[in-house]
Amino acid sequence: MEIGISTFVETTPDVKTGEVISHAQRLREVVEEIVLADRIGLDVFGVGEHHRHDFAASSPAVVLAAAASQTKRIRLTSAVTVLSSADPVRVFQDFATLDGISNGRAEIMAGRGSFIESFPLFGYDLKDYNELFEEKLELLLTLQKNEVVSWPGKHRPAIDNLGVYPRPVQNPLPVWIGSGGNSESVIRAGLLGLPLVLAIIGGRPVQFAPLVRLYKQAAAKAGHDISKLPVASHSHGFIAEDNETAAAKFFPPTQQVMNVLGRERGWGYYDRSSFDAARSFEGALYVGDAETVAQKIIHLRKNVGITRFMLHVPVGSMPHADVMQAIELLGKEVAPIVREEVAKWEAMQ
Secondary structure (H helix, E strand, C coil): CEEEEEECCECCCCCCCCCCCCHHHHHHHHHHHHHHHHHCCCCEEEECCCCCCCECCCCHHHHHHHHHCCCCCCEEEECCEEHHHCCHHHHHHHHHHHHHHHCCCEEEEEECCCCCCHHHHCCCCHHHHHHHHHHHHHHHHHHHHCCEEEECCCCCCCEEEEECCCCCCCCCCCEEEEECCCHHHHHHHHHHCCCEEEECCCCCHHHHHHHHHHHHHHHHHCCCCHHHCCEEEEEEEEECCCHHHHHHHHHHHHHHHHHHHHHHHCCCCCCHHHHHHHCCCCCCCEEECHHHHHHHHHHHHHHHCCCEEEEECCCCCCCHHHHHHHHHHHHHHHHHHHHHHHHHHHHHC
């Protein structure tokens, strides 16, 4: 059972002061968070790609590379790379470079992305949304398997028998599929034999169990060994010394972000009752003390089949010290409980 962190490197206004820290400051803070996560034994750290004023990481590979030479063990992944609006050749080169700097710890989490700012920015039409992802994923997987590539291209210019460098330390360089939880995306991942990451940020996490079964059925049908296919979750959360402190610190910035996005997307108002329902044992928020969060992760593993859990913290801007404390509690207190219990449970299966 792998346990780690994901972040979108947020620069939203402080809910108390209204202050907005610079992109540069937040980027430096995230590097410190990655270094801490490595030092306390967490397994993976993911940085998401966005192209908005309220998120600072438009280039996850660069952020992760800044931490690579300061870390020893932790795996470094995008969360996600918006592949539809990217050049797969450049994505592969960036993460192969990260793989070299980190000596074989890079991963690509490829997805369509839930934000659309990158499409007009890089000159793509949203009407090609599905076709762009399918074509570019195919090219990325071709690059993963081949040093010299020929590619006919439609949305991207053709490649005629050209080498793509540098080559990664890992062969193949891991590519995961990020999914918001629709059946089409999990079936695609299964048929391709690619690891799956589910964004479990609402509803009841146990409701994702049928999607995991669908993914494994598709993988088995395509001839892949499902025992070698990990399934990860990315879920919002925060850890503090007790449940009420965790909720009191995490709710205000989370509410702010959820309501900003809600106005953009037509969601209902996010209030404290919504938050408290989501942090119940069956809810999708992993907020509380170490024991509470650990038991929810164990529940997710036993009932959904998740083999990697990524705590997304913070959702909105929080004091850097609070985020660092949450990461430390995840690594030093939550992770040992989860790993011990999962090991016992698996031995009984």
